[in-house]
Amino acid sequence: MAYDTLISVTDLHEILAAGSDVLILDCDFELGQPDKGRESYRAGHLPGARYAHLDDDLAGPPDGTNGRHPLPARVAFAAWLRAQGLKRGGQVVACDSSGGAWAARAWWLLRWIGHAEVAVLDGGKQAWAAAGLPMETGEAPPVVPGDFTADEPLVPAPLTARQVLANIGTGEAQVLDARDPSRFRGEPNPIDPVAGHIPGARNRFFRDNLAEDGSFRPAEELSQAFRTLLGGKPAVLSCGSGVTACHNALAMAAAGLPQPRLYPGSWSEWIADPAHPVATGDA
Template identity: 60%
Template sequence: MAFTTIISADALHDLIVAHAPLLVLDCTFDLTDPAKGRAVYAQGHIPGASYVDLEEDLSGQPDGANGRHPLPDRAAFAQHMRRLGLNSGQQVIAYDGNGGHFAARLWWMLRWLGHDAVAVLDGGTAVWQAAGFTLEPGSTPAPDAGDFTPGAPLVGAVVSADQVLANIASGEFVVIDARDPARFRGEPHPLDTVSGHIPGARNRFLRDNFDADGKFLSPDRLAAAFRAVLDGAPPEKAVMQCGSGVTACSNALAMEIAGLRGAGLYPGSWSEWTADPARPVQTGA
């Protein structure tokens, strides 16, 4: 049976020991030091893992108007996954040393390509090491190219800035902002050129989805929390948003764990929204 949301360190270790045909991908990244993730990977990573870079592999080219981490071309991303060795139906495990937020971006993007067998290591590198499992230094040899072919997306709607703008009046969907409450309220932050939030958006701080060990809360607790944010709206009417469309995927994963399926994503998120000064901004809780 495929893992499609999260996987425990013990379960991943068992698959590696059994030589299961896995593709393990390290997504560790530092927004303030883009070279650091690859350096951390070289110092030590889960055995057999290859490295994927948020900005080089999981993002398109920013142009000043499309946000800090726009989605790449879908066909180009599929080709890159084949180069990493992905085969159709193969189990992919994504992890990072950042609480799983960058790994969740890869999880969402593979589902965007129609690949269902992808899961995030619950708790990431820290939980792997806490379980007594080792890391290996260096890099993993490049595998043979895979045969993956993209299919119909397994994610909800991918919405544009214009759709979000129209939604302020129509209320067709519920925008859920994953940023911390201070940024949402409008307190200055180094990553934000403008402070505040999209008018009408609701706040669900992504770190509230985790326990003290960095693992996701139970499905029941996550479901209760997101139902409270949705306030009666169905999950397929949720649209995830954050600073640049990355950590929003962590909220999307949390909803999937909770059994609340079909949430959409606004990939441009706050960094795209505020690139146009004509778009309205709201402050306050």
Template identity: 60%
Template sequence: MTYETIAQVEDLRAMLARGADVLVLDCEFDLGDPDRGRALYLEAHLPGARYLDLELDLSGEVTGSNGRHPLPARTAFAATMRGFGLKSGQQVIAYDGNGGIYAARLWWMLRWLGHGAVAVLDGGRQAWGDADLPSESGEPGPVREGDFMLGEPLVGQPITAREVLANIGTGELQVIDARDAQRFAGAPHPLDTVSGHIPGASNRFYRDNYDANGRLKKPAELAEAFGTALNGKTPEQAVLQCGSGVTACHNLLAMEVAGLKGGRLYPGSWSEWTSDPSRPVER
């Protein structure tokens, strides 16, 4: 069986027990303390897991006008993943301790490379610990380079700031902002140089995608919530954004689980949008 959206702790435990060919990747990160993710990984991680850093591995070069976490080139990211041992068709299970937001970024990016066998561990690090399953610590041993090769993207082409700007006039697409309601409304926030949101955007806070136990909500519940955020548009007309193109991927994952496929990512998101003062802002 191949997992392409989420996998449960029991699924991963069974895979590891039978020696399945699975690549487990720890995506822990802290925007306020960029070194903390690796420190937590070294302290304890799932058996065999390797660590991917949001800013070093899952982002490209920051120029000051392309957002805080721009996408790397597809070819460059494919090389990165080969360096982590990724093989063509290999099952990938990604996790973190933050509700899956950083793991979802990896999920989307691997699908962007054409790799479909990737899933986010539902409940992440906490669910693994709650099941009283073993962990490891320290640096892993060397890895043999994988044979992964780029394929046709399994996601829609990322949206550009120019396309988002044009859409303000046409209204053909529905932008959905994953930030919390206060930031969306215009409350100051240390991560934002300008407060507010893209004109015409709706708001779906990514944390509302999971329950009190950190597990993703049921598909029907997610479908109802995103149906409201779509404002009558189809899933294919959705543009998902956030502060820097990370938590928007969690909304894309939740939509996929809900059967609402075809939404596209605006990778630059609010941090790119506000780097140009000529772009309009709504509060």
């Protein structure tokens, strides 16, 4: 059985115990402290997990105009996955300690390069530890490279800033911004040099997808929440740099909703062009 949205701790433990070949990606990260995620990985990770660094592995190089975490080159990302041992058709499970905030980016990227067998660990590393399951420390040992190759994308084509700008005029799609409400409203913060949001966007803070225990809310609850926000329109997902927007994409997939389109550059790319309009407030 392949998992393509979420996987429970119980199911992951069972398939690992059965000897299934699973590539586990530990995606722990912290904005402003780029080394902290790797330190967290060394301190404790799921057995056999390999570390995926947001800046180095799950993004391409920023140039000041393309956002903080532009998409990596498809060829480069596929090569990195092969180096982690990924085989064609192999199950991938991404996890972190932040409710899936970073793991969802890995999930979306794998689907973007045509790999369907990828899921996020529901409840994350905390749920694994809470179940009393073993953890490992230190660095990952060398592995035999896999034979994975990129295929046709399994997600709609990402949007450019120009396309998002055009949508402001037409209103054909609804932009959902995954940042926290204070950043969306435009309150001063240390992350956004220009505060606010894309005109016409609505706020869907990614953490609203989670229950109190850190697991994803039930599918029917997620479906109702997104349908209310979208009002029948297709979704365009944005955030600060195209990362936590993927959490909303994962939640929509888990709820069985139509696939949204991602604006990878998101707010950090949008504000790099002073000609782009900026809105503040709750709407």
